[in-house]
Amino acid sequence: MITVLSPGAQLLIEDLGRPGHAAMGLSPSGALDARALRLANRLVGNAPGAAGLELLLGGAELEFAAAAAVAVTGARGPVTLAGTGRAGAARRQEEAANRPLAVPAGGRLRIGPAASGLRYYLAVAGGIEADTLMGSRSADVLSGLGPAPLRAGDVLRTGQAPAASPEPAWVPAAVPPARRIAVRIQPGPRLDWFTPQAWQCLTGRDWTVSPESNRVGVRLLGRPLERAVGGELPSEGMVTGAVQVPPSGLPTVFLADHPVTGGYPVPAVVVPADLPLLAQARPGQQVRFLGQPKTALATA
Template sequence: MTDLVVKSCGPMTSLQDRGRLGYQGFGVSPSGAMDRRALAMANALVGNSPETAAIEFVNLGGAFACEGGDLHVALVGAGASFSVDGTPVAPKTSVLLKEGQVLEVGHPRTGTFAYLAVAGGFAVERELGSLSFHLRSRLGGLKGAPLKSGDHLPCRPDAQDREPMQLAVDMIEESGPIRVMLGPQDDYFTPETIRTFLESEFTISPQADRMGFQLTGPQLEHAKGFNIVSDGIVDGHIQVPGSGQPIVLMRDRQTAGGYPKIATVISADLARFAQMRPGAKVRFRAVERDEALAAARRLRDWTASLPSSLAPVRFALTTEHLLSRNLISGTVDALAPASAEHHD
């Protein structure tokens, strides 16, 4: 068995895949990767399906060693960089990490979440169909915990014989305000409050984690009070508690809640929102169902197109690259006598 050994990492570095689906009726949060676009790109580079579990980095990077064999790896997300034994790896490029080599991941620079994928995925036992780590329930991850120094992640050695690849496509990215659909309890707010919500600028507060992002901004007044009979929660629901300050619920959210939800971030914009850091300014724009569905289809089609956007790595002919290659198989002495007579 080939292992990826954790030398160092941040406190919330964890295994994340698409999530633990189908158990919300039992109170189990789906969890899953905060940026599924970056997860899909990293997986495409190493030949995995888009939802395969990868290592998710939160604000900080880490260092990893290869033990027992070679590993084909790729890192994508939030402008994080990585290197192998000190040699930088180009963005959107996979690399073969050889036994004994050390991979270092830099901290995300343009967002919060980055993903390290390994060809074939990790040979770790799933819980309720997923490897996604959920902090509050201690489900998933490596033995119900985030990663820490000294952990060994077993990998499938038969999946590593791959050529380094690069992605000739950029992250699918929308611009402008985060798109939402109003409701399901927008009737708990006056038209004036809904107008305030859609026309105002909010700030992501430091109280932001994988469960939810607290926003600060103008107070949103309730028209019918702030308590409702608890009902189901989905990713992107925007609750407004008694404080009048909205909370955007994320992947580790609870499965039911008793605060009215003024709107819901559409699925195609949730990863873009997740990569916004505390202190970032955010605005919202209401859309209808047809626009939300069209955006979801574009994201689906973009994800499906990733394997066709792969190309073999074309190395630049730098001195460092040439010195790293075995360009000759041996040497001869031109002045030494021939070992055998040559005949035409």
């Protein structure tokens, strides 16, 4: 059993999500930085899709009733383990990220404020147990489906620890960028709804991550994109990574908890491999889009 002493800004149970159910109105959900969750699971010997914890910004503290192997990945910040030594004296020590940690029975793990990146991922050997929906234990903050956000006093169950041994040492992992984030985009289905200069405007300058960003999408601030076609679209399907532009002209990049349909035009889509970068983008951070317009792709 694991007791949540403090959930920090937001503490969620997430696995790799439930893709393929858009026709039923279900977003894919799952860990926003799937790469970080897979790494954490690898470090403790779990299957890649085992459920773990996603922590926004830090500030969480967990108490373990039994000894456990854990790993913290994703954002970078202080990780402190408090437990009891062989002589029975209390001890505290700073632990490094991206390697397996042995938590003793009664141990408390505290994850401090993130110095870089936005979201930590915590895996426990055996995975976090929770009710499943369409084969996933992921929380979806837009619909409210899946496990509820964790609160102080909540008690978590873990599954049977795997027979495979955890990774024995530190594993290299991507460091969340502290300054500008560069992500690749491809032309979207409604690029022609914007002026011929829109693609250059989209890729030729930096955008700023808005504080209003969340698991639904990363809202961007900057000079608005100009439309060439008036009116609005009938609702159409949306994918993770879609760059949707509302009447304000300011783009929003849809993340895992996005609505499955939308009526605003999508001039571009982020390459899936670069979505973990946006999952770790902090408010005020700069984002630069990289890519070629449709005309350039057609003549290449």
